[in-house]
Amino acid sequence: MKKASLFTVSRLHGLAPLALALALGGAVVPAAQADTTLTNASFDVARELFAALNKPFIAEWDKQHQDHLVIKQTHAGSSTQARSIIQGLNADVVTFNQTSDIDVIAHAGLIDSNWQQRLPEHSSPFYSTMAFLVRKGNPKHLTSWQDLAEQGVELVFPNPKTSGNGRYTYLGAWASQSALNHNDEANTEAFMRRFLANAVVLDSGGRGATTSFIERGQGDALITFESEARSLAKQYGDKYEVVVPKVDVIAEMPVAWVDASVRKNNSEALAKDYLNYLYTPQAQTIIADHFYRVRNEQVAKQIAGRFPDTHLLNISDVFGSWDSILSTHFASGGKLDQLQRQ
Amino acid sequence: MQRVGDSLPVKWTLIVLALVLTALVLVVPLIEIVRQALAGGVGELLDNLTNTYTLSAIWLTLLIAVITVPLNVLFGTVLAWLVTRFRFLGRRLLQTLIDIPFAVSPVIAGLVYLLLYGRNGWLGQWLAGYDIQLMFAWPGMVLVTLFVTSPFVARELIPLMQAQGRQEEEAAVSLGARGAQLFYRITLPNIRSGLIYGAILTNARAMGEFGAVSVVSGMINGVTISLPLQVEQLYQDYNTVGSFVSALLLAMLAVLTLVIKGLLEWLAERRQQRHSKVAEDV
Numbered sequence: 001m002k003k004a005s006l007f008t009v010s011r012l013h014g015l016a017p018l019a020l021a022l023a024l025g026g027a028v029v030p031a032a033q034a035d036t037t038l039t040n041a042s043f044d045v046a047r048e049l050f051a052a053l054n055k056p057f058i059a060e061w062d063k064q065h066q067d068h069l070v071i072k073q074t075h076a077g078s079s080t081q082a083r084s085i086i087q088g089l090n091a092d093v094v095t096f097n098q099t100s101d102i103d104v105i106a107h108a109g110l111i112d113s114n115w116q117q118r119l120p121e122h123s124s125p126f127y128s129t130m131a132f133l134v135r136k137g138n139p140k141h142l143t144s145w146q147d148l149a150e151q152g153v154e155l156v157f158p159n160p161k162t163s164g165n166g167r168y169t170y171l172g173a174w175a176s177q178s179a180l181n182h183n184d185e186a187n188t189e190a191f192m193r194r195f196l197a198n199a200v201v202l203d204s205g206g207r208g209a210t211t212s213f214i215e216r217g218q219g220d221a222l223i224t225f226e227s228e229a230r231s232l233a234k235q236y237g238d239k240y241e242v243v244v245p246k247v248d249v250i251a252e253m254p255v256a257w258v259d260a261s262v263r264k265n266n267s268e269a270l271a272k273d274y275l276n277y278l279y280t281p282q283a284q285t286i287i288a289d290h291f292y293r294v295r296n297e298q299v300a301k302q303i304a305g306r307f308p309d310t311h312l313l314n315i316s317d318v319f320g321s322w323d324s325i326l327s328t329h330f331a332s333g334g335k336l337d338q339l340q341r342q
Numbered sequence: 343m344q345r346v347g348d349s350l351p352v353k354w355t356l357i358v359l360a361l362v363l364t365a366l367v368l369v370v371p372l373i374e375i376v377r378q379a380l381a382g383g384v385g386e387l388l389d390n391l392t393n394t395y396t397l398s399a400i401w402l403t404l405l406i407a408v409i410t411v412p413l414n415v416l417f418g419t420v421l422a423w424l425v426t427r428f429r430f431l432g433r434r435l436l437q438t439l440i441d442i443p444f445a446v447s448p449v450i451a452g453l454v455y456l457l458l459y460g461r462n463g464w465l466g467q468w469l470a471g472y473d474i475q476l477m478f479a480w481p482g483m484v485l486v487t488l489f490v491t492s493p494f495v496a497r498e499l500i501p502l503m504q505a506q507g508r509q510e511e512e513a514a515v516s517l518g519a520r521g522a523q524l525f526y527r528i529t530l531p532n533i534r535s536g537l538i539y540g541a542i543l544t545n546a547r548a549m550g551e552f553g554a555v556s557v558v559s560g561m562i563n564g565v566t567i568s569l570p571l572q573v574e575q576l577y578q579d580y581n582t583v584g585s586f587v588s589a590l591l592l593a594m595l596a597v598l599t600l601v602i603k604g605l606l607e608w609l610a611e612r613r614q615q616r617h618s619k620v621a622e623d624v
Contacts, residue, residue: 039562047563047579074562075575088461089478089560207578235580 036065038270039072039261041081041091043098043164045206045228047073049290050095056286057277071274077205078164085110085258092262092271095255095278097225098164099124100322102256110260124252125278126292129312130165130172131226132243133213133233140220144245145176148221149195156219158209159202160329160336164251165209166202169223170329170336172249175318179247192339214240225251226307230291250312253292375593378586390587398564399572400591402480403549406568410487410548415541418495423529425496426503427511437500440493452486452557459485478560483568486554491547495540502536534610542603549595569595 042050054071061069074081074089078096082104085091094111096102105111116122134142140153148155160166173195174188181187200219203209206228213222214236221243222229229242255278257271277283284294288303319325329335379387390396425437443451459466459476469476476482514528530537552570559566567575569592576585 044578045580047575072562072565074560075579076561084478084560086461087456087477088466088475090475205578207580210580231580 035068035070036061036270037070037072038093038267038274039074039091040093040095040274041074041085041089042095043078043081044075046095046097047075049287049292052286052290053278053283056282057274069270079104085261090261090265091258092265092267093255093257093275095253097128097251097253098167099252099254100326102254103322105256105258110258111256112259115256116254119255119275120279121295122252122254123256124254124295125275126284126287126294127250127252128225128227128292129244129248129250129310130168130223131229132245133222133224133229133240134220134243136239136241138241138243142221143243145173145195145247146180146191148173148223149191149198151194153198153221154200154219155195155198155221155223156201156203156209156213157199157223158206159204162204163206165206165224165228167330168225168249168251170196171315171319171325172223172245175249175313175315176245176247178318179313189335189339196336196340226293227291244308244310247311247313249315249318252315372593375586375589378582379590381586382583386583387587390581390584391591395564395567396572396584396588396591399567399569399588402483402567403569403592403595405480406484406487406551406555407545407548409484410491411541411545413488414491414544415495415537417492418497418499418540418544419533419537421496422499422503422533425500427508440496443490443493444497448486448490448551448553449557451489452554455482455486455489455554456558477558478562478566480566482558483555483566486558487548487551490551490554491544494543494547495537498536498540498543499533502533506532531614535607538603538606538610542599545599546596549599550592 040050040054050071050073054073058069058071074091076084078094078098078101081089081091081094081096082101085094085105086108094102094105099116102111102115106113106115112118119125132142132148134140140147142148142153147153157169158166160170170192174192177188177191178185201209201212203212206224209222209224210228210232212218214232222232224232226242226244233240233242255275257268257275262268262271278287279295281296281299284296284299285302288294288299288306293307294300294303315322315325319329327334379390421436421440425433425440456477457463459469459482461467461470461477466475466477476485510528510532511524514524519527549568550570552574555568556571556574559568559571561567561571561575569588572588573585573592576582576588
């Protein structure tokens with residue numbers, strides 16, 4: 001008798017957690033499917049922006065429908081997101097900070113190749129530019145890209161090979177010098193050599209560069225998107241200020257619905273509604289509150305003064321297509337590699 | 343006569359050294375986690391603790407551990423039993439294969455699973471035909487965690503079972519014990535401590551795994567973000583307090599695991615004592 005009870009008790013002990021797990025795991029799945037869902041794959045620092053944007057959209061949708069709308073957000077570097085979607089991440093819409101990363105998904109056949117023509121403003125409801133975060137009082141008087149290439153100036157920006165900010169930093173410096181010397185390429189390359197030599201660290205991503213500049217106190221200027229520089233200045237109070245150069249490049253934030261996913265999820269209408277919502281005055285106001293520049297003229301007029309007047313150069317006007325930018329400048333052995341060699 | 347441990351200066355130097363190292367390596371970082379989590383005050387800590395994303399991250403982390411630990415305890419025990427109690431062709435090879443998850447970087451492990459079970463992988467395409475998606479969902483995260491933590495139990499048990507040999511088991515069999523009886527009355531009590539330790543290691547790694555799960559997670563907020571992923575994501579997002587609150591939660595789960603381990607060992611010891619007392623009485 002005793003033997004038998006020992007046997008059964010120890011066996012149950014072993015199986016109980018497994019049974020519990022299966023029961024709980026099973027309970028979660030149907031609950032999530034009762035709502036209408038939309039999955040938005042977005043870039044890494046846009047978490048709060050989309051949390052704010054989704055709230056009114058969900059409220060409006062719930063008012064007009066029987067069931068509840070759940071918007072699932074996923075955030076990571078937009079190149080990582082593109083790769084995940086190609087491998088099967090079931091995102092209905094993408095809201096990225098790199099046009100080239102949507103092209104990557106389009107090349108894989110999951111997004112229509114004419115995606116930039118499907119929505120207004122090249123499918124880019126908002127945009128930003130590059131800015132310098134400098135220490136209070138701007139002790140080295142850094143106001144233009146040219147100032148950054150002066151001797152003795154120390155720069156912090158992420159590696160152009162691995163991050164969007166880094167790429168735009170490189171392109172911004174190049175484009176502004178190129179505008180100044182009327183496309184004298186030898187002069188621009190000499191300038192870029194000095195500019196790149198001033199970098200004290202090249203972290204792999206934007207967050208690492210920020211840590212180097214703010215927590216480790218390295219460098220005279222952190223170069224990043226204007227939106228990020230402003231939210232950093234807001235977070236760290238009066239220790240820093242933001243400088244936006246007079247001539248700069250436009251960094252478009254592109255959006256698209258993922259054709260393969262919306263077909264499978266039967267969510268095409270919802271995905272389009274959501275992306276079109278980003279162009280409405282209500283959404284554009286929220287976007288501007290998060291320090292991005294917006295397209296809607298009414299909203300732009302209301303917030304005039306919040307963003308300094310800047311002559312913004314178009315990447316495609318200066319450099320051509322993203323495909324050619326990547327192969328000419330950032331590929332192994334490309335311009336960036338050559339210019340970094342001393 | 344001089345004996346090892348007699349020299350007072352050596353003894354105290356070693357004690358001080360051990361204390362300083364423990365403080366620097368273990369205590370200071372733990373205090374820093376608590377300090378950072380409390381940097382915004384108790385209110386902000388509670389906000390970060392009770393928001394739906396944190397709750398779902400806790401839930402997912404526990405789910406992964408609760409599935410992984412029993413399966414790998416079972417798998418590890420069977421494997422250790424097989425390798426130490428049977429002779430067969432390829433036994434050595436099997437012992438080497440057990441170590442592969444230790445040798446391979448977890449990121450690579452995640453990537454391999456992604457390439458196999460993802461949209462373009464042949465297993466993924468086959469499963470998609472049945473409308474089953476493992477990657478970028480919790481089953482995929484469980485799968486890679488199972489892989490990464492699979493050697494812990496077997497690696498604890500194999501040396502233990504080798505050292506113990508099979509005399510006791512052979513004696514039991516000759517006295518008429520059947521398979522299950524043999525296992526629960528002879529083998530299990532002998533390997534209990536190794537089993538508990540293996541399970542603790544498996545659990546700690548399952549809850550703390552970052553590299554492999556980050557590849558297959560897809561980072562869907564409130565759905566496929568476990569605590570380690572949440573630490574990273576909130577940090578990237580400039581929410582330092584939130585990030586450290588999640589780190590604190592992970593640390594507390596680890597402490598809880600250790601408490602459970604202590605409790606199990608204490609219970610096992612007490613049972614052992616009771617048994618030997620019964621044996622003496624007989």
